[in-house]
Amino acid sequence: MVAVARAAVRTLRRDRTTRRGLYPRLVAHHAARRRLAETPVPPRAPFARRVGLALWWLLYAAGLVAVLAAAALAGPPGRKTAYLRAEDAMPVATTAAVVGVVLLGVVLVLRTPRGGGTPLAATTLGMTTGGLVLLLVGYRLVVGTGDDRGVTADQLRTWIPPAVLAVLALVAVTVRVDRTRRRTPDEVPAGAGRRDQERHLRRRAAELATTAPARPAAEVTAEWHGRLDRLERQGVDPRTTAQARTMTPAAWLVHTFDDGDRDVTGILE
Incomplete structure (x- = not known):
């Protein structure tokens, strides 16, 4: 592993721009990995926090379902509404809209959970549901009683x-969770949970692995594979070099530095 990493460094030696941009970030990434590896696994989140998160998601999901039902039951004619009379569907749609307003109103009062991917997932779900609801409600507002x-x-x-209040409540909740998502820092603070730190480091490693060399890719690949061939002749495990051939030199260095328990002293020199 280390021998292949040194070969990757030699391959990138002429790429001054790549080295300046990549190497300091590799060192910082490995230091973060080492700190995380040396940190004892914390106890699980308090029971009250887990219950609060579950309750928030329950209210949010139920609110989305209620608003979607209110819009769908009043939607355009089709196969799903062919056997559903308006005199049966519209009262249910009205009730569902009221329920959606109440549930999403409670969600607005509660604090939006941060971390664990909740803001991103909630924003995506809210925008997807909101787009469909706007189409269905907009249809009924425009057509009115003019269809069959x-x-x-x-x-x-x-x-x-x-129905309009439900749409406004859905928009308000979606905007709020999206603001929470935007305020979540890209750099995970020191007090963040272990899972959030792991997620951030994986995301940063994937970003670093895409670093492109300043030289033509074909030239770098040829030199990289040539160095791997020499390592094989020197006795390096062919399985290791075969794995390295599927990666760029930068990606292999990231793979090496992503292990906080590995001694990487002197590799980049």
Whole structure:
């Protein structure tokens, strides 16, 4: 592993720009990995925090389902609504909209969980659901009673206020969780949980592995493979060199420095 890493360094020796951009970040990444490896595994999150996270997701998911149901039940005619009469669907849609407003209102009051991928997942889910809801609600607002669903003017007047409020609540929640996602720093703070630190380091390693050399890629690859051939003749395990051939020199260095328990002293010299 170390011998192959030294070969990668020799391959990149003429790429001054690559070395200046990559090597300091490799050293910092390995130091972060070592600190994490030396940190005792913390106890699980307090029970109250886990319950709070589960409750937040339950309310959020139920609110999304309620708003989506309110929009879908009042949506355009189709196979799924062919046997559902408007006189049955619209009261349920109105009730679902009210439930959605209440649930998402509670979510707005609660603090949005940070870390663990919650803001990103919640934002993605909210935007996907919101786009579909806007299309369905927009259709009913534009068409009104003008299609063959049989929606009456009274049913429409009863449905519109809670449906619009439900859409506004969904937009407000989505904006809030997206703001939380944007405020989550890219660099994980020292007090972050171990899982968040692991996730951040994996993401940073993947980014570093994509570092492209300043020289033409074909030239770098030819030199890299030539050095690997010489290592094989010197007795390096062919399985290691075979794995290295599937990676660029920069990616192999990242692979080496991503292990906090490995001694990387002098490799970059």
